[in-house]
Amino acid sequence: MELLAYAAFFLTIALTYAIISLGLNVQWGQTGLFNVGIAGFVGLGAYVSAALTTPDAAERIGGFDLPIALGWLAAMAAGGMLALAVGLLTLRMRSDYLAITTFGIAVALQLVFQNTESLTGGAFGMAFIPRPFAALQGQAFAFNALNLALTAAVVLVLYLLLEHLLRSPWGRALRAVREDETAAQALGKNPILLRIQAFALGGAIMALAGGVQAHFIGFIAPGNYLPMMTFQVWAMLIVGGSGNNRGAILGAVLVWAIWALSGALISEVFPADQQARAASLQIVVIGVMLCAILLWRPQGILPEVRSVSRHLGHRNKDK
């Protein structure tokens, strides 16, 4: 029973990463936008949702005791707005300016989380974030299983929505811009507008993931949103298969499993004083894995499925 409870806990966390990975798939997989500030967007969502839903606290502003669902929505709105602003600023310029700017966003947000004690609780973070099904907290398995079901439902809804959206004319236009901007432009598509839309949608999804994660764990601190997280999510999408939503989910669960297992292994094998040191090897392994996949299997485990308009009928089967 305890093992099952842990399995449910593990899967729930993995699925929150799957949400981030789905958001990244809209930005990178479909549109080719390189976001190096994922952790910033996730953290923003977590903090916004937490600030709105926690009970009133004397030492900081916020704490409106609102329902969790409202927190999630606000998180999405905040993430979308931030992504929109970044997109408006950089998406007219060469592609790596977006990478550098998002990197900067994550650094700047990290400072805000750390330093504005009255808003975010500073280095100590925020506790008492309401958890879904909190009444069952005493029973570990039931609590974790219900949360798993809730998170899985969020992933499923997102998956279906995104699949539908990406097969729509809008989704095809995104891929057209990714593959050949000039050709897309010649067909009357506005590449900059499409990119900004995709970036904002992806940012909103990432922030939602931050909200979901924060409410499941019940506690957030600036240390959760380090560049490490950005890096993990990239590894997840690239391993699973960028451009493929199922790949994004699979990659998230797989990389998280590798991460959790190697972490457990390290705490078994190494003495306590060497564990922090050994943990850095985990990162080396994931970094090398990311580079190796980019070199030898850039399409990932589940390659992108070619999708054309269903109105083309039988011609779909050509290739």
Next chain:
Amino acid sequence: MNPQAIIDGLISGSTIGLGAIGLTLTYSILRFANFTHGDFLAWGAYLTLTVAGVLGGLAAGLGAPVYPFSFGWGLPLAMFGGVVLTVALTLGLDRILFGRLRARGADAIIVVMASFGASMALRSLLEFIFTAKPAYFTKALQIAKPLGLGMRATPDQLLMIGLTALLVLALHLLVTRSATGRAMRAVSENPGLAGVYGVDVDKVIRVTWIIGASMACIAGVMAGLLVQIRPYMGFDLLLPLFSAAILGGIGSIPGAMLGGLIIGLAEAFAVQIVGAEWRAAISFIILVLVLMLRPQGLFGQREA
């Protein structure tokens, strides 16, 4: 406002500028934003530290401080070794990673992503080998000497500003006056065309890495000597480096240096006003301002 901020800003600006030179050159010649560059600074510092340790074991006298500086002859010698090793590191990385992606004709953004992965791996490798505990080149303490107008600086700091000025001048002459420099500019304009005209593109790429890695190593040693050596030192400098390179205009060596100095000074003054905990936000604000007002940078050319 304390005039000491000018000296502090010039010193940290020299480090940022030297680091940004390598970044701006790889950006314009190899055409990708190299997220690994910050870690070259950290590796340069640690490699120099290692060489210094070996040298100190061979000849103990090398470690004795030479008046008025806080370090002995061992450090410049070790830095020479560190530069060679850092160059070897970047050339090796280019061979196994970036060069292969280039040969495959991969998108610039894929190379950026690979550099991001490599950066994480390199940094964590440092942490594994040397642990996260800070290290120091020297334990000697230095008294800052008054320079007038209420400003003070240690001899080490003045030496660094001088060394930086010399290096930038030499590099600028190399790129503007020599045949190699002409070849570098040709490749940055159009690699295909430069190749057709008989420019040895592979050699230009090697020279770019050599210059970038050497400057990174020297900047890393300077940062290590002034503050301390940590595995994350390069990563923490990455945003200032990018801001300096973009502020100066991609591809411009004097631009990168000037950008570095501006960011160093802005940080030093801002720290006095808003507090040290916001230091890292300064380069982000400058980056956003440049992207909004003058995306081609101070010395850059507007893109077609």
